[in-house]
Amino acid sequence: MAITHPSFGTLDDNRIIFFDTTLRDGEQSPGFSMNIEEKLRMAEALTDLGVDVIEAGFAIASPGDFESVQEIAKRFAKDGPVIASLSRAAAADILRSAEALKPAARKRIHIVLATSDLHMRVKLRMSREEVLEAVTGSVTLGRQHSDDVEWSAEDGSRSDPDFLCRCVEAAIKAGATTINIPDTVGYSMPEDMERIFTDLRSRVPGADTVIFSAHNHNDLGMAVANTIAAIRGGARQIESTINGIGERAGNASLEEVAMALRTRRDVLPFANTIQTPKILRTSKLLATITGFDVQPNKAIVGRNAFAHESGIHQDGVLKDASTYEIMTPESVGWSNSSLVLGKHSGRAAFRDKLRSLGYGEIGDNQLNDAFRRFKDLADRKKVVYDEDVAALVDDEVVRGHDRVKLVGLTVATGLGVRPMATLALEVDGERRDGMATGDGAVDATFIAIRNAFPHDVALKLFAVQSVTGGTDAQARVTVRLEEGGKLVDGQGADTDTIVAAARAYVHALNKLLVKRERTAPAEFRATASA
Ligand SMILES: CC(=O)SCCNC(=O)CCNC(=O)[C@H](O)C(C)(C)COP(=O)(O)OP(=O)(O)OC[C@H]1O[C@@H](n2cnc3c(N)ncnc32)[C@H](O)[C@@H]1OP(=O)(O)O
Numbered sequence: 001m002a003i004t005h006p007s008f009g010t011l012d013d014n015r016i017i018f019f020d021t022t023l024r025d026g027e028q029s030p031g032f033s034m035n036i037e038e039k040l041r042m043a044e045a046l047t048d049l050g051v052d053v054i055e056a057g058f059a060i061a062s063p064g065d066f067e068s069v070q071e072i073a074k075r076f077a078k079d080g081p082v083i084a085s086l087s088r089a090a091a092a093d094i095l096r097s098a099e100a101l102k103p104a105a106r107k108r109i110h111i112v113l114a115t116s117d118l119h120m121r122v123k124l125r126m127s128r129e130e131v132l133e134a135v136t137g138s139v140t141l142g143r144q145h146s147d148d149v150e151w152s153a154e155d156g157s158r159s160d161p162d163f164l165c166r167c168v169e170a171a172i173k174a175g176a177t178t179i180n181i182p183d184t185v186g187y188s189m190p191e192d193m194e195r196i197f198t199d200l201r202s203r204v205p206g207a208d209t210v211i212f213s214a215h216n217h218n219d220l221g222m223a224v225a226n227t228i229a230a231i232r233g234g235a236r237q238i239e240s241t242i243n244g245i246g247e248r249a250g251n252a253s254l255e256e257v258a259m260a261l262r263t264r265r266d267v268l269p270f271a272n273t274i275q276t277p278k279i280l281r282t283s284k285l286l287a288t289i290t291g292f293d294v295q296p297n298k299a300i301v302g303r304n305a306f307a308h309e310s311g312i313h314q315d316g317v318l319k320d321a322s323t324y325e326i327m328t329p330e331s332v333g334w335s336n337s338s339l340v341l342g343k344h345s346g347r348a349a350f351r352d353k354l355r356s357l358g359y360g361e362i363g364d365n366q367l368n369d370a371f372r373r374f375k376d377l378a379d380r381k382k383v384v385y386d387e388d389v390a391a392l393v394d395d396e397v398v399r400g401h402d403r404v405k406l407v408g409l410t411v412a413t414g415l416g417v418r419p420m421a422t423l424a425l426e427v428d429g430e431r432r433d434g435m436a437t438g439d440g441a442v443d444a445t446f447i448a449i450r451n452a453f454p455h456d457v458a459l460k461l462f463a464v465q466s467v468t469g470g471t472d473a474q475a476r477v478t479v480r481l482e483e484g485g486k487l488v489d490g491q492g493a494d495t496d497t498i499v500a501a502a503r504a505y506v507h508a509l510n511k512l513l514v515k516r517e518r519t520a521p522a523e524f525r526a527t528a529s530a
C-alpha cells in the first residue's frame with residue numbers, strides 16, 4: 001500500500017529509503033571524527049551516491065557538531081537529501097537541532113529515547129509512564145519545528161514488545177512520521193528482527209501511516225542480515241553507514257545492503273535510489289578522510305572483493321566471470337577503464353581515469369592540482385594504478401582548507417648516522433622552518449615539525465600501509481595525535497614513506513586545530529591558534 005510522507009510525497013510500498021548515518025553514528029567510533037570541511041565533502045559524496053536522508057550530526061553535542069549540521073543544512077538549502085539532526089527527548093536538544101537545520105530545504109528532527117527496561121531503569125532512571133510522557137512531549141515539540149520527525153526507540157529490540165507498542169503508538173499520535181526500532185547493541189537474530197516489525201505493523205493503531213525504519217549494529221556480525229530481515233518484516237527505511245563504521249563493531253554497511261538488494265532482486269523486489277557504481281569512490285573518500293582503510297576481504301569495497309588467486313577460480317573467471325562473481329566489479333565502481341596511466345599520460349587520459357573512478361564532479365582547480373601531483377608521482381613510479389590516483393585526488397580534496405601545509409622536507413639518514421630532518425611549513429600563509437635530529441628519520445621529521453610549529457600533543461599511533469604492490473608503491477601513513485583527551489587521525493600518501501609520514505602528521509595537526517577551535521568557548525574561537 002502506498003504511503004504519503006511529508007518529505008517524499010507518495011511512496012510505493014516497495015520503495016526503500018536509505019538513511020545514511022556515517023556523519024553521526026559513524027563518527028561516534030573512536031578515531032573517526034571529521035572536521036566541517038570533511039563532513040561537507042562526505043555529504044556531497046553521499047548525495048551523489050543517492051542517499052535519501054543524511055544524518056549530519058547531533059546538534060547539541062558540541063558547538064562544532066552544531067556548526068557541521070548547520071553548514072550541511074546550508075549546503076542543501078535549495079534541494080538535495082533530507083538533512084537530519086539527532087536529539088535526546090529533551091527540549092534543549094530538539095530546539096538546537098531545529099536551529100541548526102533551519103537553512104535546509106528538507107529537514108528532519110530525529111528524537112531518540114530508550115524503551116528497554118534495562119536502559120530506562122539504569123541509565124535514564126525513568127519509569128515506563130515517564131518515558132511514555134516524554135515520547136509524547138518530545139515528538140509534539142519536534143513537530144512544532146518540522147513536518148518530518150523520526151522517533152527512535154533506543155534498545156528497541158530488547159524492549160518489552162507490549163511496552164514498545166505503546167511507545168510507538170504514542171509517537172505516532174504525537175506526529176512522528178518515521179518510527180525507527182534500533183538494535184542498538186547488535187543483539188538480535190534475523191528472525192527476531194522480522195518479527196518485531198511484523199508485530200508492530202499489525203498491532204499498533206496508525207502504523208499504516210508511518211514509515212518503519214531499521215538501525216542495526218554489528219556486534220554479532222548480523223547488522224546487514226538483520227537489515228534485510230527488517231525489510232522483509234515491513235521496514236521501508238534502512239539506516240546504514242559507508243564501510244559499516246559506527247559505535248563499537250559498527251552499523252549495517254550501506255554498500256552491502258545496497259548490493260544485496262540489487263543482486264538478489266529475485267527474492268528482494270525493492271526499489272531505491274543508490275547509484276551503485278559510486279559506491280567504491282565514496283568508500284575510498286571516507287577511508288582517506290578518516291585514515292582507516294577497510295580490511296582486504298571486506299565485501300564489495302575490500303581490495304580482494306573481486307580478486308581471484310587460485311587456479312581453478314582463475315580458470316573459471318577467464319572462461320566466464322559469472323562462475324565466481326555474483327556482481328560485476330564495475331557495478332560497484334571498480335574501474336573498467338583500459339587506460340594505463342604513466343609519465344607520458346596527459347590531462348585527457350587523467351580526466352577519463354577520474355571519470356571511470358567516479359570523480360565526475362571534480363572542479364578545474366582541484367583537477368589541475370591533482371594533475372600536477374599525478375605528474376610528479378608518475379616521474380617516480382612506472383605505473384600509476386587506480387588506487388594511486390584515488391589516494392592522490394582524495395588527498396587534494398581533503399587538504400583544501402588546511403591551515404598548516406608541508407612545503408619542503410629533506411632527510412639525511414643512513415647506517416651509523418643520526419638522522420636529521422630539515423623542513424618548511426606554511427602556517428596561515430607564513431613560512432616557518434624547522435630542523436631536528438631524532439632516533440629515526442620519522443622521529444627527526446616529527447620533532448622538526450614541532451620546532452617549526454610549537455605544540456604539545458602525544459603521538460598515539462603510527463601505521464604504514466602500502467597503497468599498491470612493488471618497491472615504488474605509495475605508502476599511506478596514518479598518525480593519531482592526542483591533546484587533552486581529544487584524538488585525531490591524519491593521513492598522508494607518497495612514494496616516500498617519510499614524506500607520507502610528514503603529510504599524515506601535518507594532516508592530524510590541522511584536524512586538531514579545527515577541533516580546538518570548534519570546542520573553544522565562542523569568545524575565544526576567533527582568536528584560537530596554536
Ligand atoms: C544510541 C546512540 O547512539 S545515542 C547517541 C550517542 N551519541 C552521543 O552521546 C554523542 C554526543 N554526546 C554528547 O556530546 C554528550 O553525551 C551530550 C552533550 C549529549 C550530553 O552530555 P552531558 O550533559 O555531559 O551528559 P552525559 O553524556 O554525561 O549523560 C547523558 C545524560 O543524558 C541522559 N539521556 C540519555 N539518553 C537520553 C535520551 N534519549 N533522552 C533524554 N535524556 C537522555 C542520561 O540519562 C544522562 O542524564 P543524567 O546526566 O541526568 O544522568
Ligand SMILES: CC(C)C(=O)C(=O)O
Nearest residue numbers: 112152154155182184
Ligand atoms: C540514536 C539511535 C538511533 C542509535 O544510534 C542506536 O540506538 O543505535
Ligand SMILES: [Mg+2]
Nearest residue numbers: 025184215247
Ligand atoms: Mg546507533
